[in-house]
Amino acid sequence: MANVIDSHATTSExxxxxxxxxxxxxxxxxxxxxxxxxxxxxxxxxxxxxxxFLAYTLYRSIYPAAFSSASNHLDITLGTLNTAVLIFxxxxxxxxxxxxxxxxxxxxxxxxxxxxxxxxxxxxxxxKEYYDKYEDHLIPGSLIPGNPFKPEVQExxxxxxxxxxxxxxxxxxxxxxxxxxxxxxxxxxxxLHMIIGAGLITFLIIFSLKGRFxxxxxxxxxxxxxYWHFVDIVWIFLFPLLYLLGRHLEHG
Amino acid sequence: xxxxxxxxxxxxxxNAIVALTIATIKGTFVVLYFMHVRYSSRxxxxxxASALFWLGIMFALTFSDYLTRSWxxxxx
Numbered sequence: 001m002a003n004v005i006d007s008h009a010t011t012s013e014x015x016x017x018x019x020x021x022x023x024x025x026x027x028x029x030x031x032x033x034x035x036x037x038x039x040x041x042x043x044x045x046x047x048x049x050x051x052x053f054l055a056y057t058l059y060r061s062i063y064p065a066a067f068s069s070a071s072n073h074l075d076i077t078l079g080t081l082n083t084a085v086l087i088f089x090x091x092x093x094x095x096x097x098x099x100x101x102x103x104x105x106x107x108x109x110x111x112x113x114x115x116x117x118x119x120x121x122x123x124x125x126x127x128k129e130y131y132d133k134y135e136d137h138l139i140p141g142s143l144i145p146g147n148p149f150k151p152e153v154q155e156x157x158x159x160x161x162x163x164x165x166x167x168x169x170x171x172x173x174x175x176x177x178x179x180x181x182x183x184x185x186x187x188x189x190x191x192l193h194m195i196i197g198a199g200l201i202t203f204l205i206i207f208s209l210k211g212r213f214x215x216x217x218x219x220x221x222x223x224x225x226x227y228w229h230f231v232d233i234v235w236i237f238l239f240p241l242l243y244l245l246g247r248h249l250e251h252g
Numbered sequence: 253x254x255x256x257x258x259x260x261x262x263x264x265x266x267n268a269i270v271a272l273t274i275a276t277i278k279g280t281f282v283v284l285y286f287m288h289v290r291y292s293s294r295x296x297x298x299x300x301a302s303a304l305f306w307l308g309i310m311f312a313l314t315f316s317d318y319l320t321r322s323w324x325x326x327x328x
Contacts, residue, residue, distance in 0.1 A: 032293065035292065035296065036295060036296060036299065039296055039299040039300065040299060042303070043299060043300075043302060043303040043306075046303045046307060047303070047306060047307065047310070050307045050310060050311075051310070054310060054311060054314055057311070057315075058314070058315075058318055061318075061319070087278075090282060090286055091286070093286070094285075094286040097288075222288075225286075225287075226287050229282050229283075229286045229287045230287075232282060232286075233279045233282055233283065236275050236278045236279050236282070237272075237275050237279065239275075240271040240272060240274070240275050241272075244271050245271060
């Protein structure tokens with residue numbers, strides 16, 4: 001609170017900025033309110049994803065062998081690549097916010113375009129992974145008509161086939177299906193957030209091109225930046241849980 | 253960042269705790285610096301902390317239930 005009152009006295013020169021809404025005292029108060037509102041929204045998002053993480057943790061503790069088997073079937077190369085793509089896009093987003101704050105418009109637009117491109121790359125790689133799961137009949141239930149959950153199981157002593165599911169002792173197909181329900185729910189919700197984020201960044205690029213942002217008014221870039229980083233953090237936790245943790249149990 | 257990402261290429265040497273610790277460190281880094289919480293007002297700190305607090309309650313209460321009823325089979 002002290003923060004807001006202090007800034008009231010010092011930022012009176014930006015009073016009357018064209019982007020100042022009438023119910024705010026000054027630009028600083030407006031920015032602070034916007035950031036706070038976004039954080040409150042992100043808390044609800046954390047709880048939303050938290051529920052799915054909870055379900056994952058619970059089922060993993062009940063079916064460790066099945067979750068390892070299923071986790072080992074995921075494409076770790078594409079997963080690692082996507083992690084790198086997303087963290088880098090978070091970096092370019094942070095650069096875009098910085099450039100907006102100091103009023104460098106051309107690098108700002110460039111950073112936003114790179115962020116959008118990386119976000120779409122992530123979604124493209126994710127789509128490839130989903131298609132691989134479809135090919136291997138790993139879409140749970142009968143979500144896809146005519147292609148129910150029916151993966152081929154790797155037989156002992158047969159040459160390893162990457163398209164076949166290698167079941168560890170104690171794992172059943174029904175339990176593996178539970179993993180894939182969670183996998184598609186979690187990565188699917190995450191991908192949906194990415195699609196929304198890509199739409200928001202497109203909006204930012206259009207408004208930047210129109211010259212709507214300046215060092216006094218950059219809340220939209222900042223707030224959408226917060227959202228983008230949040231989506232990145234969700235992936236930072238999804239990646240080890242879904243792709244990496246299975247390997248430990250198998251390799252010792 | 254790149255070093256951590258490269259570290260992930262050898263996941264079978266990590267156990268669950270190490271993997272999650274790295275994820276938490278990465279996440280904390282993103283929150284503090286990319287999301288500017290480090291330089292934000294006290295109120296934003298409180299909001300961020302409350303998220304972790306409620307999340308902790310949800311996990312703690314759920315597991316205090318499920319992990320103590322092993323005599324009932326869950327799922328199939």
